[in-house]
Amino acid sequence: MDEARRDRDTEGRARSARPRDGLGRPLPYGAPGVERQPEGVERTPGGSLREAQRLLDAGLPFHAHEVLEDAWKACAEAGRPEERELWRGLAQLAVGLTHAARGNALGGARLLLRGADRITPYGTGPGPHGTGPGPHGIEVSALVAWARALADRLGRDGTPVDPVAEAPRLSER
Secondary structure (H helix, E strand, O other): OOOOOOOEOOOOOEOOOOOEOOOOOEOOOOOOOEOOOOOOOOOOHHHHHHHHHHHHHOOOHHHHHHHHHHHHHHOOOOOOHHHHHHHHHHHHHHHHHHHHHHOOHHHHHHHHHHHHHHHHHHOOOOOHHHOOOOHHHEOHHHHHHHHHHHHHHHHHHOOOOOOOOOOOOOEOO
């Protein structure tokens, strides 16, 4: 039996070496693409937020998702296990925007709502019902409102969105 070789990373894990476009879709081998975010980069929470925001502002929500996913997966080792679901929810918001920009309205809306539900408990600001910034200055209430409004709009018209125009503000900084 002739098995096709799978691309692998330096540690032997399956990882596609195909280039990706700005929304993370695979392109043919040899095509020009957007450089992928390296995995497992250790950043401070502020560094993760700054890098993810830079990528969101550039219309690269898939790549922002990868940065936020690193932060989510690093929480336990960084001594912040209580923040794991916050970072997971932020990653889901970014990938929800990715799907919405790709034209997958249903998948985008579902991920946006799932992410909003995950981050809601972290809204610990001084306003009613914990409005205001949460951990690390994350604008939890504003992100929840943004995600729910975008999910609602996707449910009504299903039109792909412009990821730059729809990029949320992650923190007050």
